[in-house]
Amino acid sequence: MLQTLLAQQAPIEAIDTPAIDWAILAPLLVMAVGGILMLTFASVLKRLPSSVWSVAAVVISLVTAITVIPLWMRVTDTANSATSTLAGAVAFDGFSLFLTVVIALSVALSAMLADGYLKREGLEGPELFVLLMMSASGGIIMSFANDLIVLFIGLEILSIAVYVLAAMHTRKLQSQEAGIKYFVLGAFSSAFFLYGIAMIYGATGSTNLIDIKNFLSATVLADDALLLAGFALMLVGLAFKVAAVPFHFWTPDVYQGAPSPVVAYMASAVKAAGFAGIIRVFVLTFEQYRTDWQPVIYVLAILTLLTGSFLAIVQTDVKRMLAYSSISHAGFLLVGVQAATDRGVNAVLFYLAVYSFMVIGSFGVLTVAGGVGDNAHTLDDYKGLSKRSPMLAFAMMIFLFSQAGVPLTTGFFAKFGVISAAIDARSFWLAVVAMISAVIAAFLYLKVIVAMFFAGDDDHGHGADAEDAADASEADADDAGHEPIDIPLGAGIAIGVCALVTVVFGIWPGPIDDLAREALPRLVAESSAFLEIGN
Amino acid sequence: MSDFLRSYLTVAIFGGVAVALVGVLLGLGSFLRPSRPTATKTMAYESGVDPVGDMWSQSNIRYYVFALMFVLFDVEAVFIFPWAMRLETYGYFGLVEMAIFIFILVLGLAYAWRKGMLKWV
Amino acid sequence: MVEIIVFAVCAAIVLVGAVGVIAARNPVHSALFLIQTLFGMAVLFISLEAHFLAAVQVVVYAGAIVILFLFVIMLLGVDQAEDLNIEPIVGQRFIAFIVGAATFVLMVATLAGSSDAITGQRQATGPLGDELTDNNNVRELAEALFTDYVFAFEATAILLTIAVVGAVVLAKRTSGEMLPVPQNTLEIREADYQARVDARAAELEANAAAAAEAGEDGSAEASSAAASDDDTADDEMADAEGGDA
Numbered sequence: 001m002l003q004t005l006l007a008q009q010a011p012i013e014a015i016d017t018p019a020i021d022w023a024i025l026a027p028l029l030v031m032a033v034g035g036i037l038m039l040t041f042a043s044v045l046k047r048l049p050s051s052v053w054s055v056a057a058v059v060i061s062l063v064t065a066i067t068v069i070p071l072w073m074r075v076t077d078t079a080n081s082a083t084s085t086l087a088g089a090v091a092f093d094g095f096s097l098f099l100t101v102v103i104a105l106s107v108a109l110s111a112m113l114a115d116g117y118l119k120r121e122g123l124e125g126p127e128l129f130v131l132l133m134m135s136a137s138g139g140i141i142m143s144f145a146n147d148l149i150v151l152f153i154g155l156e157i158l159s160i161a162v163y164v165l166a167a168m169h170t171r172k173l174q175s176q177e178a179g180i181k182y183f184v185l186g187a188f189s190s191a192f193f194l195y196g197i198a199m200i201y202g203a204t205g206s207t208n209l210i211d212i213k214n215f216l217s218a219t220v221l222a223d224d225a226l227l228l229a230g231f232a233l234m235l236v237g238l239a240f241k242v243a244a245v246p247f248h249f250w251t252p253d254v255y256q257g258a259p260s261p262v263v264a265y266m267a268s269a270v271k272a273a274g275f276a277g278i279i280r281v282f283v284l285t286f287e288q289y290r291t292d293w294q295p296v297i298y299v300l301a302i303l304t305l306l307t308g309s310f311l312a313i314v315q316t317d318v319k320r321m322l323a324y325s326s327i328s329h330a331g332f333l334l335v336g337v338q339a340a341t342d343r344g345v346n347a348v349l350f351y352l353a354v355y356s357f358m359v360i361g362s363f364g365v366l367t368v369a370g371g372v373g374d375n376a377h378t379l380d381d382y383k384g385l386s387k388r389s390p391m392l393a394f395a396m397m398i399f400l401f402s403q404a405g406v407p408l409t410t411g412f413f414a415k416f417g418v419i420s421a422a423i424d425a426r427s428f429w430l431a432v433v434a435m436i437s438a439v440i441a442a443f444l445y446l447k448v449i450v451a452m453f454f455a456g457d458d459d460h461g462h463g464a465d466a467e468d469a470a471d472a473s474e475a476d477a478d479d480a481g482h483e484p485i486d487i488p489l490g491a492g493i494a495i496g497v498c499a500l501v502t503v504v505f506g507i508w509p510g511p512i513d514d515l516a517r518e519a520l521p522r523l524v525a526e527s528s529a530f531l532e533i534g535n
Numbered sequence: 536m537s538d539f540l541r542s543y544l545t546v547a548i549f550g551g552v553a554v555a556l557v558g559v560l561l562g563l564g565s566f567l568r569p570s571r572p573t574a575t576k577t578m579a580y581e582s583g584v585d586p587v588g589d590m591w592s593q594s595n596i597r598y599y600v601f602a603l604m605f606v607l608f609d610v611e612a613v614f615i616f617p618w619a620m621r622l623e624t625y626g627y628f629g630l631v632e633m634a635i636f637i638f639i640l641v642l643g644l645a646y647a648w649r650k651g652m653l654k655w656v
Numbered sequence: 657m658v659e660i661i662v663f664a665v666c667a668a669i670v671l672v673g674a675v676g677v678i679a680a681r682n683p684v685h686s687a688l689f690l691i692q693t694l695f696g697m698a699v700l701f702i703s704l705e706a707h708f709l710a711a712v713q714v715v716v717y718a719g720a721i722v723i724l725f726l727f728v729i730m731l732l733g734v735d736q737a738e739d740l741n742i743e744p745i746v747g748q749r750f751i752a753f754i755v756g757a758a759t760f761v762l763m764v765a766t767l768a769g770s771s772d773a774i775t776g777q778r779q780a781t782g783p784l785g786d787e788l789t790d791n792n793n794v795r796e797l798a799e800a801l802f803t804d805y806v807f808a809f810e811a812t813a814i815l816l817t818i819a820v821v822g823a824v825v826l827a828k829r830t831s832g833e834m835l836p837v838p839q840n841t842l843e844i845r846e847a848d849y850q851a852r853v854d855a856r857a858a859e860l861e862a863n864a865a866a867a868a869e870a871g872e873d874g875s876a877e878a879s880s881a882a883a884s885d886d887d888t889a890d891d892e893m894a895d896a897e898g899g900d901a
Contacts, residue, residue, distance in 0.1 A: 015626075015628075016803065017628040018804070039821065040642050043649035043650065087803055087804045087805075089805070089807040090807055127821065127825045131821060134817075138815075147804075149808045153815055157815050160819060161818050163822070164826060167826060168825070169835075171832055172834070173837050179826075208804070225766045229762075373836075375835075543702055597827075598730075598731070599724075600823055600827045602727040604823070605723075606716070606724055607819055610816060612715075613712050616794070617798035617801060620795065621798060624795075624799070632809065635810060636810060636813040639813040639814060639816075639817050640816055642817065647824050650824050
């Protein structure tokens with residue numbers, strides 16, 4: 001009966017469903033399904049110790065990273081094994097896999113930091129980890145995205161989760177303020193990004209990056225105003241996410257107010273995902289139009305480098321200082337992007353990988369040293385950290401040296417890579433500005449190091465400061481001045497791993513560099529074999 | 536005028552008639568009835584109870600959560616609608632994809648329910 | 657001809673609504689103007705033969721999003737209007753005007769300049785599908801959803817779920833005391849608050865001082881109140897503004 005009714009209504013023409021290469025989706029599925037499963041368990045099981053959630057998040061992130069290994073073998077097997085799947089919406093190349101690992105490891109390390117943080121602040125558990133993992137799956141989607149719509153949805157998944165994460169400390173006013181500020185400005189920048197996608201769709205007739213690139217290389221646009229407007233708007237959206245000047249105004253406030261483990265994640269994974277978008281869209285898809293967008297990135301890079309390092313110096317709050325320093329790092333990454341060469345992309349990937357470790361390490365130290373309320377972040381609070389916790393101060397010194405680009409740390413090779421890529425692309429002045437701002441920024445990191453190691457003796461001013469009502473419980477610890485800081489196990493491991501990576505690969509950067517070299521982004525249509533299965 | 540637009544002419548006429556009807560009835564009423572306002576008569580009617588405070592009162596944040604949930608599932612419905620229009624075309628593929636889509640959202644709803652967000656406290 | 661008239665009328669409705677949103681003093685009126693704009697957009701979509709989009713526009717935007725706006729407005733209290741004459745950053749309004757006008761001119765120039773000779777190759781926009789069958793619009797949309805955009809479609813489910821989780825996390829009742837705001841932040845806030853109150857009082861001498869107080873109450877903490885619990889919001893006000901709430 002129903003069959004005949006349906007048959008009468010209209011002839012049934014089945015659609016051509018797209019071929020799905022599940023293996024390619026494995027890392028994303030592990031992360032996303034892991035997040036959703038954790039959400040389900042979080043709603044079914046009423047109370048579990050928060051460490052359980054933390055360990056689960058770490059395990060899932062590591063499994064995500066492990067699933068990349070066979071895929072990496074496959075993609076580097078032969079020269080032309082990069083492909084795409086799901087109707088060209090998902091790219092499969094070294095670039096996406098590399099950044100997937102960076103994001104997954106960022107989640108693992110941030111989750112370790114978050115464990116001790118949640119216990120100290122007396123916050124309830126699983127949501128933070130759920131949001132962290134779902135946000136990371138958004139980041140992974142961004143690094144895989146071969147379609148502007150997919151890129152946008154990845155960006156939104158990433159961002160909305162991070163807005164909530166920033167406001168996660170429900171009993172802390174500044175955290176909520178950070179959340180709302182980030183949300184309002186972020187939503188605004190997403191609107192710009194979406195408008196840019198619409199413009200590019202109008203100019204090229206597709207949202208798929210492969211189609212766009214084919215179209216642009218086959219056609220001479222009679223009038224490229226619409227396309228250029230699209231570039232501008234999309235760049236605004238992405239530059240906001242990576243905190244490039246002049247779209248950086250949210251960064252200091254949000255970094256200062258948000259929970260430190262979340263900031264660690266924001267500074268590493270969110271930045272990596274943002275640069276994934278910038279590289280895939282601009283460097284790769286709009287390669288032909290590089291003379292149009294390169295100058296814009298050039299100016300953005302200079303502004304970001306100088307603003308980041310100059311404003312960092314005048315800060316008295318260490319967390320805010322690191323926020324500005326992360327802006328200046330975004331500037332260095334933009335220097336690599338501006339080169340728009342394979343070498344530039346390598347340098348950016350290397351930078352993102354090692355920067356993730358040093359910045360998570362730095363914010364990890366801040367997480368532990370911040371005390372209850374996560375508020376003790378003024379330079380005064382850091383005076384004499386070396387006496388309260390020598391290990392912590394030593395780790396922080398490594399991270400700060402690395403961020404400053406001191407030789408024998410990964411930061412040196414990262415900065416060297418992007419600057420030499422810029423020189424290679426004949427952007428000499430940009431390289432000069434980058435070097436100058438590296439020197440300026442070095443001063444700032446030294447300021448913190450000096451405070452930690454050499455300024456612990458002036459107990460009077462320091463003691464008065466600690467007796468603020470703001471930090472009553474921490475006051476006695478500070479008064480003593482030598483009270484050791486308790487490092488939670490998870491945070492200890494995370495900081496240790498970060499420090500180890502920063503030093504070991506600072507002496508021996510070969511492995512990461514080799515991986516980054518193989519991780520070039522590619523725009524390849526699905527192979528014909530898959531298309532036949534699809535049809 | 537395209538056929539397409541013409542088919543919406545009915546909607547426009549319907550809307551126009553609705554507005555006109557309201558205008559005529561209310562206008563006629565205000566024209567015919569006597570107007571002798573007193574303080575009691577101008578007071579807002581709240582089921583026979585004396586109104587307390589301003590009519591713009593602050594509402595509870597719980598309403599907001601319900602409204603937000605409503606928006607989310609409204610958006611979900613928007614996705615389901617085109618699929619449901621020509622269900623058979625998409626076959627099992629469409630069914631599975633839609634099942635995944637709805638299932639993920641149901642898990643979100645279950646979470647909200649278990650956290651007591653759907654209960655009025 | 658009819659198309660042009662429909663367009664002109666709708667464009668007028670949309671623009672009047674849009675101006676009304678920012679010009680109306682009462683936020684509820686702004687929300688109602690927004691509904692007007694969205695309805696005008698829906699009719700414009702119809703005239704572009706995108707009737708599913710028009711329906712979505714009415715159902716989701718006019719029906720749900722604006723209702724959400726109204727909830728938020730009622731949550732914050734309608735009578736607590738923010739005085740828009742206070743500029744948090746000096747010269748902000750002037751710069752905003754310049755930048756806005758420049759962007760507008762640039763956009764209009766872009767769109768006007770790129771008429772139909774953008775590519776000269778194929779039409780990038782236009783009606784979806786052929787005109788012969790009914791519902792072509794919705795069908796084409798669904799087909800796109802299940803072929804080219806199937807990945808984006810599934811990812812949307814995650815996006816919506818995240819929104820649910822976010823809403824629950826932020827609206828959940830917090831247990832325990834609010835943490836105190838550090839002294840330096842507090843001082844800045846209080847100074848800022850006091851400056852705003854003074855400015856307001858000076859400006860509106862004629863009005864009762866009490867009205868000025870009430871007006872300022874909501875503005876300073878409006879942002880955090882939106883993201884937090886009812887009780888929490890009260891606590892915050894008490895904390896940040898010295899028990900003024």
